[in-house]
Amino acid sequence: MLDHLGSSLKDALKKLAGKTVVDRTAVEDLVKDLQRALIQADVNVRLVMQLSQAIKTRALEEEPPRGMSVREHVLRIVYQELVRLMGSAGEVKLGSQTILMAGLQGSGKTTTTAKLARHFQRKGLKTAVICADTFRPGAYDQLSTLCSRLNIPCFGNPQEKDARVIVRDGLKATGSAEVIIIDTQGRHALEDDLIQEIIDLNTLTGATHRWLVLDAAIGQKASEQARRFHEAIDIDGVILTKMDGTAKGGGALSAVSETGSGIVFIGSGETIEDLERFDPDGFISRLLGMGDLKALVERAQQSVSEGEIDVNAMMRGKFTLRDMYKQLEAVNRMGPLKQIMSMMPLGNIELPGDAYDMTSAKMARYRIIMDSMTGKELDEPSLIASSRIHRIARGSGSTPDEVRELLKYYKNMKRALKGVRGGAGKFNMQRLMKKFGGM
Numbered sequence: 052m053l054d055h056l057g058s059s060l061k062d063a064l065k066k067l068a069g070k071t072v073v074d075r076t077a078v079e080d081l082v083k084d085l086q087r088a089l090i091q092a093d094v095n096v097r098l099v100m101q102l103s104q105a106i107k108t109r110a111l112e113e114e115p116p117r118g119m120s121v122r123e124h125v126l127r128i129v130y131q132e133l134v135r136l137m138g139s140a141g142e143v144k145l146g147s148q149t150i151l152m153a154g155l156q157g158s159g160k161t162t163t164t165a166k167l168a169r170h171f172q173r174k175g176l177k178t179a180v181i182c183a184d185t186f187r188p189g190a191y192d193q194l195s196t197l198c199s200r201l202n203i204p205c206f207g208n209p210q211e212k213d214a215r216v217i218v219r220d221g222l223k224a225t226g227s228a229e230v231i232i233i234d235t236q237g238r239h240a241l242e243d244d245l246i247q248e249i250i251d252l253n254t255l256t257g258a259t260h261r262w263l264v265l266d267a268a269i270g271q272k273a274s275e276q277a278r279r280f281h282e283a284i285d286i287d288g289v290i291l292t293k294m295d296g297t298a299k300g301g302g303a304l305s306a307v308s309e310t311g312s313g314i315v316f317i318g319s320g321e322t323i324e325d326l327e328r329f330d331p332d333g334f335i336s337r338l339l340g341m342g343d344l345k346a347l348v349e350r351a352q353q354s355v356s357e358g359e360i361d362v363n364a365m366m367r368g369k370f371t372l373r374d375m376y377k378q379l380e381a382v383n384r385m386g387p388l389k390q391i392m393s394m395m396p397l398g399n400i401e402l403p404g405d406a407y408d409m410t411s412a413k414m415a416r417y418r419i420i421m422d423s424m425t426g427k428e429l430d431e432p433s434l435i436a437s438s439r440i441h442r443i444a445r446g447s448g449s450t451p452d453e454v455r456e457l458l459k460y461y462k463n464m465k466r467a468l469k470g471v472r473g474g475a476g477k478f479n480m481q482r483l484m485k486k487f488g489g490m
């Protein structure tokens with residue numbers, strides 16, 4: 052996500068870290084580097100100027116808090132101002148609500164509607180969706196296919212040409228749901244009848260939230276869209292999609308300031324699970340390579356609660372074949388390992404290269420092999436000597452070499468995960484926080 056911006060910001064900070072004294076020239080250099088990085092990422096120039104002015108003034112005028120070096124002081128200011136640039140996170144409550152989705156064609160409304168439904172369903176809320184898109188052929192099928200996989204009711208009527216009628220009927224049909232999400236049509240450009248329709252739907256539903264879905268790749272044009280939709284229906288939250296695929300999310304990021312509302316979620320991939328609650332602190336920490344422990348822990352907890360994987364135990368250093376088995380199963384749910392690991396503090400862990408690009412075929416193979424192991428072997432992999440390897444190979448219809456390969460993969464994983472632990476053999480929170488806070 053915004054890899055290029057991340058690495059140029061990191062470079063700018065590294066440069067500062069390498070300087071013997073942090074004086075006016077050093078601050079000015081840093082500010083110039085930051086400006087260049089942000090403008091390249093398509094962040095609105097006016098915002099960049101505001102930000103760099105604020106950093107410069109604060110860095111040169113504010114006294115560093117006691118016990119903090121000038122360098123740390125400047126880094127902290129950069130961090131704080133970048134967080135401020137993102138705006139605060141938009142509010143998401145866990146209660147009864149109706150959410151109206153707005154956005155241009157292809158921005159990701161339908162996908163995000165399903166992702167959101169999944170999000171609220173996970174939180175234990177009874178959720179339903181309405182397809183009010185009468186423009187796109189197959190709109191109802193697209194949404195209802197996504198929803199049926201999740202067992203989420205989806206109301207629609209492909210024969211009806213008036214979205215207002217569909218929504219009126221839909222509200223009746225989905226009345227018992229706590230969360231109702233309404234997917235609407237998109238057009239190439241902002242046409243007046245599209246705007247009028249969304250105004251009508253807003254009035255009709257008395258929507259609790261009006262969320263604007265913006266494709267992160269559209270750059271500066273995002274501002275105009277955001278402004279038009281905001282004027283029409285008073286947007287109170289923005290969802291940035293396709294943050295996984297773009298180098299220039301800065302344009303969309305800047306557009307958020309047009310609505311005066313915060314970013315509520317970020318879409319970071321095509322699967323239903325690729326939706327993250329936006330958190331400005333975490334977002335900037337990650338961008339700057341400080342890792343975002345919070346997001347990791349949240350994600351990890353989510354999967355634990357579904358009986359999947361205990362990342363905390365893993366971090367305490369306990370990692371058996373059984374854990375690996377669960378881990379392989381959880382990878383699908385949690386997203387690619389690489390993405391999970393990018394949320395961890397920088398430099399804390401180095402996974403073996405092949406851990407990242409394990410194919411799903413191989414993952415399935417490994418699971419079959421592990422299915423032929425006994426419970427005891429899964430819990431105590433050291434038991435698995437040559438004769439057991441042959442037995443497992445026979446039982447799973449694989450070769451002894453394949454079993455050895457799996458064991459080798461396991462050992463590599465285990466060794467790599469040890470890197471996360473502190474010196475005392477326990478997961479050392481203090482050390483981690485020091486790394487985290489000390490940048």
Ligand SMILES: Nc1nc2c(ncn2[C@@H]2O[C@H](COP(=O)(O)OP(=O)(O)OP(=O)(O)O)[C@@H](O)[C@H]2O)c(=O)[nH]1
Pocket residue numbers: 154155156157158159160161162163184187190235236237238292293294295296317318319320321325
């Ligand atoms: N990589 C990536 N792709 C996404 C994301 N969100 C949506 N997409 C893809 O973007 C394309 C368009 O998504 P839709 O959800 O159909 O967009 P829409 O706004 O409903 O489009 P219309 O109904 O035609 O207005 C699809 O191929 C999605 O899979 C995301 O966060 N990351």
Ligand SMILES: [Mg+2]
Pocket residue numbers: 160161162184187190234235237
């Ligand atoms: Mg759609």
